[in-house]
Amino acid sequence: MILGNLASSVGNVVGDITGLNKPSKNTITGSVVIVKKNVLDFTAVHSTVADSLFELLGNQVSLQLVSAENPDPANDNGGKLGKLATLEYWNLTYTPLLAGDDSLYKVSFEWDEEFGIPGAIILRNNHTAEFFLKTITLENVPGEGRIHFVCNSWVYPDRRYKKPRIFFSNKTYLPHETPAALRKFREEELQVLRGDGTGQLKTGDRVYDYALYNDLGDPDKGADLARPVLGGLAQYPYPRRGRTSRPPSKTDPKTESRLFLPNILNIYVPRDEQFAHLKLSDFIAYNLKGLVNQIIPLLEAFVNYTPNEFDSFKDVDNLFFSGLPLPTDLINQVANNIPLEMMGEFFRSDGQQLLKFPVPKLIEDRSNPFAWRTDEEFGREMLAGLNPLLIQLLKEFPPVSNLDPRVYVNQNSSITKQDIEYNLDGLTVEEALSSKRLFILDHHDTIMPYLQTINEYTEAKTYASRTILFLRGDGTLKPVAIELSLPKMEEDKIGCVNKVYTPAEHGVEGWIWMLAKAFVNVNDSGHHQLVSHWLNTHAVLEPFVIATNRQLSVVHPIYKLLHPHFRDTMTINALARELLINANGIIERTFCPGKYSLEMSSVIYKSWNFMDQALPNDLKKRGIADGDIKSLDDLDRLLIKDYPYAVDGLKIWFAIENWVRDYCSFYYKTDEMVQRDPELQAWWKELREVGHGDKKDEPWWPKMQNLEDLIQSCTIIIWIASALHAAVNYGQYAFGGYFPNRPTLSRRFMPEKGTPEYAELEKNPEKVFFRTMSSQLQSLTVITVVETLSNHASDEVYLGQRTPNWTTDAVPLQASDAFNRRLAEIEGVILKMNIDKKLKNRIGPVNVPYNLLHPTGEIGISGKGIPNSISI
Missing domain, CATH: 2.60.60.20 (PLAT/LH2 domain)
Structure with a gap:
């Protein structure tokens, strides 16, 4: 026994020794x-x-x-x-x-x-x-x-x-x-994601590739549904979209064929870019499909049961507070054609079947139900409303046009000193200009080139517009003149006829002034939806999504930095091309440019500048900032101190920039490391030369030769995907759900003295207002669309939030934590400013606090929160 134990022990020792050489x-x-x-x-x-x-x-x-x-x-x-x-x-x-x-x-x-x-x-x-x-x-x-x-x-x-x-x-x-x-x-995986540029892409494929915007028209259904290809031509430059690889249409080989309902959700996007299969985002996608396929036809049926027009503001208010009864046979049609969950979303029951919508925040406060009509609110929404990106300092009076003088003539403004000087709180025009207190909302040069075509070939009847505003001592903007212009041929050039309107509160002149503001808002609504929203966030960002996945490995630090900001963007853009911005889609049917909507956005893209998307650069370019804003210490350079979008936006901007700087500086210790990163250089080259190929020769592109180029570029990308999109998207229902505040279409020109239309205005001004602006069907369609687009999903991921264990590097994790702490501090500051009565533009006459740049949000139509990405 002893010898046996000894032999066993020796064997164990030998085994341990030999184990040093065996795995x-x-x-x-x-x-x-x-x-x-x-x-x-x-x-x-x-x-x-x-x-x-x-x-x-x-x-x-x-x-x-x-x-x-x-x-x-x-x-x-x-x-x-x-x-x-x-x-x-x-x-x-x-x-x-x-x-x-x-x-x-x-x-x-x-x-x-x-x-x-x-x-x-x-x-x-x-x-x-x-x-x-x-x-x-x-x-x-x-x-x-x-x-x-x-x-x-x-x-x-x-x-x-x-x-x-x-x-x-x-x-x-x-x-x-x-x-x-x-x-x-690492290299093989990138090759898979790039694909070879050929073949039919199918559901489940992972290929990221580029295509022109040649999928908006549907010429096989008629010449009136043909649309120009956007991108690749000097006439119609545009960012690239994701390749879907559908065959060409039968009528026009340059136009890609379209999908048909109910297959609309099968449009190709790389599988991991599609909405999470099991989450509320899918419900939003199905709602968009249902809007076109089921809801809008039922709205048309409902309108056929009515006089086809709203006659008064009370009729409109009933949509939100009382509801409009649905006829019995229409109820049966609803029950037979719409899933129960969609009935709950659009057709609500309050003891009886009613067409009833959530109350937009603009009219929630019933202590002053007409606060939205005030001049103060009209001016405030240029600073804290749905499109706070266009107001700019007036540097020359009267305003001048920058349209090509070889084509246009006499396009400068006809507004005179006499039109506005009595309304400048005792200042002369020269004094107001020199003290930088005159501002302009200018929709003249962007509209005029298409105005004759719009008025002749669509149902719209509208104007180019200029609005002059005066910065009062209490920080609010007071509109002092609106100029409405129509084109007029002068020999072989395009001139214009201008008419100036000034503020009035009572009688028929008060209604004329209200109509003038409504015509301005028609232009602003179109520019907001097509440029501020679609072009400058959705469309310009898609090439960044594609290039990042094609050229940066998933283990690359810049991929990890940017990837959370691309969630769902390609899918929502694909759905928009199929349902919203396509020929005879919802946008063309309900917004003023009509069939020329995307073509106009292409013309405006000619002046798009990547570097101008940086908020400090944008504010300086518009003259709102008197000099460079390099940090929050420079906020006093804002000419309009109480500018909620700018004030909150700059806080968010510098928080993003500091986070990006800390993150990038950890991986790139020198400028040479930026220059010698082959994936990074291939990424930036492809973005400029392919993704935004129509702008590849612009001198303003960062050269990506140093760390500062990288920091600024990544900051701009994240800003566009998160805060900029939040500012122009999630307030759509709050401000546009009550459509008299932001009509999207005008169907008749301004009533002129001595005409039957003017006599009608004197007798029944509300009826004239609703006959002039969007129709009942157009208005109901806009309400349903913006209700869907203003929702925050239950699985929303807000700015700064990241998947657990996204990296092993301690310094970036600490920087991410610091970023989130800073965002939490900003939330507290925003809440305090919103209750500061000295800051009149924070809530305005309508008592709607500015929360669109409040970092975190709530499920549904909260009007609050900055998602990481353009996910709707």
């Missing part, structure tokens, strides 16, 4: 979080059954570790591959019935010392259905501890892919810092 075998355990296709999704039921059978036959979900330390010559010097492991107990794991709930699986990997630290995982889905892979976490990795893989990607059956899916750990690498064992996989 020890270990098991690494991991957990995998997946969202399956919901079992209540009937299209997935057969896949669920098939996948269970596949599991029994051994066709499972397999995972394979990839070494970050040890390359394998047999694998083209890519990282050594571990043995296959499979998800355990697929059939026994509880699958939640509720959409979006997670399923947790375990997996065990064989590991030895020769393998080293895992840096990536190859995953193969051998089932028949896709699933959403959220995270993979490895536990107790020798020498490393826990390793996180933040995946957030749809994984389709492996047969759909030319290359198996690979997911990298949450470590961050500049290209030259990438472990040699992972470089092959």
Whole structure:
């Protein structure tokens, strides 16, 4: 027994010694979080059954570790591959019935010392259905501890892919810092995402590519639905969109064919850019589809039961406070054609079936129901309303035009000193100009080139406009003159006829002044929707989404910085092209430029400047800032101190800039590192030369040769995606849901003295107002659309919020925490300013506090919150 024990001990010692030269075998355990296709999704039921059978036959979900330390010559010097492991107990794991709930699986990997630290995982889905892979976490990795893989990607059956899916750990690498064992996989993954530019793209594909805006028209349905291709031509420059690869139309080979309802949600975007399959974002997508396919036809049916027009403001107020009864046969039509959840959204029941909408914040305060009509509110909304981006300092009186003198003549303003001087609180025009207290909202030069065409070939009857405002001592803006202009041919050039209107409160002159303000708001509504909103946020950002995914690896620090700000953008843009901005779409039917809407935005894009999107640059260019604003210490340079969009925006801007500076400075220690980063340089080159290819020769593009170029560029991108979009989107229902405040179309010209229209205005001014502005159907359509577009989803991700474990680097994590603390401080400051009665522009006569740049928000139409991305 003793000898036996001794021999055993010697054997153990020998084994321990020889073990120094042999790798020890270990098991690494991991957990995998997946969202399956919901079992209540009937299209997935057969896949669920098939996948269970596949599991029994051994066709499972397999995972394979990839070494970050040890390359394998047999694998083209890519990282050594571990043995296959499979998800355990697929059939026994509880699958939640509720959409979006997670399923947790375990997996065990064989590991030895020769393998080293895992840096990536190859995953193969051998089932028949896709699933959403959220995270993979490895536990107790020798020498490393826990390793996180933040995946957030749809994984389709492996047969759909030319290359198996690979997911990298949450470590961050500049290209030259990438472990040699992972470089092959880093480059191959980017090649997959770029595609080869050919072939039909299908649901589930992951290719990011570019195309012109050639999918807006539908010439196969008639010549009146043909639209010019935007982009690629000097006449119609435009940012690029994501390639959808549909075949050309039969009528025009340059125009891409369109999808038809009910297949509208099948438009191609890379799978991971699509709305989360199981969240409220999908409900929004289906609402947009339902608006076109079901709701608008029912609104048309409802209008046919009425006199087809609103006659008074009381009629409009009833939409929000009392509701309009629905005829019985229309109720039956609603019940038969609209899903219950959509009935609850658009057709509400208060003891009887009523057409009733949420009360817009503009008219919530019933102590002063006509506060929205006041001149003070009219001026305030240029500073704290839906489109606070256009007001600018008036530097020359009377205002002048910058239209091409070879084509246009006599386009300067006809406003005189006598028109306004009595309204300048005792100042002369020269004194008001020199003290920088005159401002202008100028919709003349942008509208005039299309005005004759709009008035002749659409139902609109409208004007180019200029509005002069005076900055009063209490910080409010007082409109002192509105000029409405129509084109007039003068020999071989385009001149104009101007008429000036000045403030009046009572009688028919008061209604004329109200109509003049409404004509201005028609122009402003069109510019807001087509330029401030669509072009300057949605459209200009899409090339950045595409280029970032094509040229920056998921482990690149700039990809990690920017990626949260691209969520859902390509999908909402694709839906907009199919339903909102397309030929005879909702925008063309309800906004003044009509069929020329996108064409006009293309002309305006000619003057788009990436650097001007930086808020400090924008304020200086508009003359609102008297000099450079380099920090919050320079806020006193604002000529309008109580300018809520500018004041709150600058706080957000510098918070973003400081966060970006801290983050980028950690990875790029020198300017030379920026210059020698091949992925970064390829990204910036593609953005300029392809994504915004029509602007590639502009001198204002940053050269991306130093750290400051990178910081400023990333700050602008994040600003556009988050705060700028929030400022022009989430107030749409608050200010535009009550459409008399912001009509989107005018159908008759201003009544002139001595005409029947003027006599009608004297007798029934409210009726004339509603016959002049948007029709009942157009107004109801706008309400339903902006109600949908003003919603914050239940899964909204607000500025500063990030997926847990998104990086392993401590300094960026600390900088991210500091950014969030700063945003919380800004929230507190905004709330305090909104109750400061000295700041009259914060809430205005309508008692609506300015919260559009309040960083966090609430579900629904809250008018508050800055999402990370353009997600609606």
